[in-house]
Amino acid sequence: MGHAYTTTLADIIARYHRLRDVETYLLVGADENTEKVVRAAEAAGKGTQEYLDGIVRGFQDLFSKLEIDYDQFIRTSDNGVHWPGAMEIWRRMVRSGDIEKRTYSGLYCVGHESFITEKDLVDGKCPEHNEEPQKVSEENYFFKLSKYSKRIEEKIKSDELAIIPHARKNEILALIARGLEDISFSRPAEKMSVGIPVPDDPTQKIYVWGDALANYASALGFGRENDELFKKFWPADLHVIGKDILRFHAAIWPGMLMSAGLPLPKSILVHGFITSGGKKMSKSLGNVIDPNALIAEYGAEAVRYYLARHISPFEDGDMTQESFKGAYNADLANGLGNLVSRVLKMAVTNGVSIEEEKLNQNISSAPELAHMESYEVNKAGSAIWGRIQKMDQYIQVEQPFKKIKADLEGAKKDIRYLLAELYAVVALLRPIMPETSKTILDLVRKNKMPESPLFPRK
Numbered sequence: 001m002g003h004a005y006t007t008t009l010a011d012i013i014a015r016y017h018r019l020r021d022v023e024t025y026l027l028v029g030a031d032e033n034t035e036k037v038v039r040a041a042e043a044a045g046k047g048t049q050e051y052l053d054g055i056v057r058g059f060q061d062l063f064s065k066l067e068i069d070y071d072q073f074i075r076t077s078d079n080g081v082h083w084p085g086a087m088e089i090w091r092r093m094v095r096s097g098d099i100e101k102r103t104y105s106g107l108y109c110v111g112h113e114s115f116i117t118e119k120d121l122v123d124g125k126c127p128e129h130n131e132e133p134q135k136v137s138e139e140n141y142f143f144k145l146s147k148y149s150k151r152i153e154e155k156i157k158s159d160e161l162a163i164i165p166h167a168r169k170n171e172i173l174a175l176i177a178r179g180l181e182d183i184s185f186s187r188p189a190e191k192m193s194v195g196i197p198v199p200d201d202p203t204q205k206i207y208v209w210g211d212a213l214a215n216y217a218s219a220l221g222f223g224r225e226n227d228e229l230f231k232k233f234w235p236a237d238l239h240v241i242g243k244d245i246l247r248f249h250a251a252i253w254p255g256m257l258m259s260a261g262l263p264l265p266k267s268i269l270v271h272g273f274i275t276s277g278g279k280k281m282s283k284s285l286g287n288v289i290d291p292n293a294l295i296a297e298y299g300a301e302a303v304r305y306y307l308a309r310h311i312s313p314f315e316d317g318d319m320t321q322e323s324f325k326g327a328y329n330a331d332l333a334n335g336l337g338n339l340v341s342r343v344l345k346m347a348v349t350n351g352v353s354i355e356e357e358k359l360n361q362n363i364s365s366a367p368e369l370a371h372m373e374s375y376e377v378n379k380a381g382s383a384i385w386g387r388i389q390k391m392d393q394y395i396q397v398e399q400p401f402k403k404i405k406a407d408l409e410g411a412k413k414d415i416r417y418l419l420a421e422l423y424a425v426v427a428l429l430r431p432i433m434p435e436t437s438k439t440i441l442d443l444v445r446k447n448k449m450p451e452s453p454l455f456p457r458k
């Protein structure tokens with residue numbers, strides 16, 4: 001659900017900008033070079049690549065069901081696309097004098113994919129993963145991140161690198177104020193069965209974040225012969241991430257880019273977690289909500305709708321089977337779906353139609369979508385549904401279906417107004433519910449009633 005949320009949110013933002021004629025490139029992908037993957041593949045009795053292919057197919061399948069209109073899906077195991085860029089960033093960091101070989105001794109938690117400290121342990125175990133960390137002493141290349149603390153802090157304070165929302169900006173600034181430490185950026189090759197070899201030292205492989213974060217540049221061709229996309233689209237306007245990876249994106253990644261002499265992304269939108277019934281989704285609690293199952297039951301547009309309208313991108317959100325069903329019935333079956341049927345029924349019965357409104361113009365000037373500029377997709381959703389409710393109220397007050405007998409011209413005027421409002425709603429819905437928007441537009445154009453309810457009651 002977390003992945004579905006991040007990606008749907010990014011897709012809505014990208015669609016909104018495309019509709020405003022902003023040239024847009026939406027990158028999604030999978031971070032694959034991790035020891036967790038190797039262990040999971042072993043547990044599943046599969047080869048690493050076979051296992052990864054299965055995981056990636058699962059994501060691509062989900063993204064396609066969710067109508068994610070991405071331009072590229074990057075896989076960090078792709079040595080043709082991703083590796084040259086990651087290696088070029090590494091080489092540049094070496095040239096800046098920021099990569100240094102040190103001996104590292106510490107406690108390594110495989111679940112965390114990182115070293116953890118003694119004081120994090122409970123009864124000698126990592127409390128999060130309930131396993132004993134491995135005592136490790138090894139040669140690592142370190143990235144001298146501490147050197148960039150001050151500069152990263154300045155970029156974030158000044159919003160040159162905007163961290164959204166404000167609470168997350170404060171959180172990362174507090175963390176940076178305590179001082180950023182140099183971090184291990186490679187591990188011995190024999191301990192990593194996957195991963196990118198360190199340039200000029202095959203005994204080491206680039207370690208998780210040095211590899212994964214580079215994808216934003218490598219995807220666009222950085223480090224490859226054809227880097228036109230990189231020249232055109234870098235720096236990225238926006239990264240969309242979950243709050244658990246804030247530190248990596250707002251501290252390590254800017255540090256890497258500064259070291260490599262590359263511009264920083266302009267902003268990072270940090271969303272919260274989706275809980276269920278106020279609790280973290282977990283198999284043992286039995287409260288895990290599978291987006292695939294929701295899509296099968298309610299359709300992808302309903303899932304996009306719920307994520308957009310009922311989960312705040314700025315805070316933790318909650319969803320249960322009940323809250324989803326409740327929102328579906330109230331807002332989609334009884335709300336939008338019913339409204340479309342009522343308006344079109346009146347229009348068709350009385351032979352009323354209107355010229356198509358200019359939909360893109362509506363997108364640019366609509367106050368409902370002003371919230372999209374600050375990425376508050378949920379507020380945009382509420383504002384759109386406010387407009388839908390106003391249409392319902394209009395029908396209740398004016399009662400055009402009754403007016404017809406006494407005042408045909410008055411009734412037709414009401415219906416024309418309602419059709420114009422439907423065009424407006426179609427335009428507003430496009431980023432959030434692209435298919436529903438198309439369906440309604442088609443019905444209004446053809447002056448046709450839907451053959452079956454757009455959103456059957458559940």
Ligand SMILES: [Zn+2]
Nearest residue numbers: 109112126129
């Ligand atoms: Zn752990």
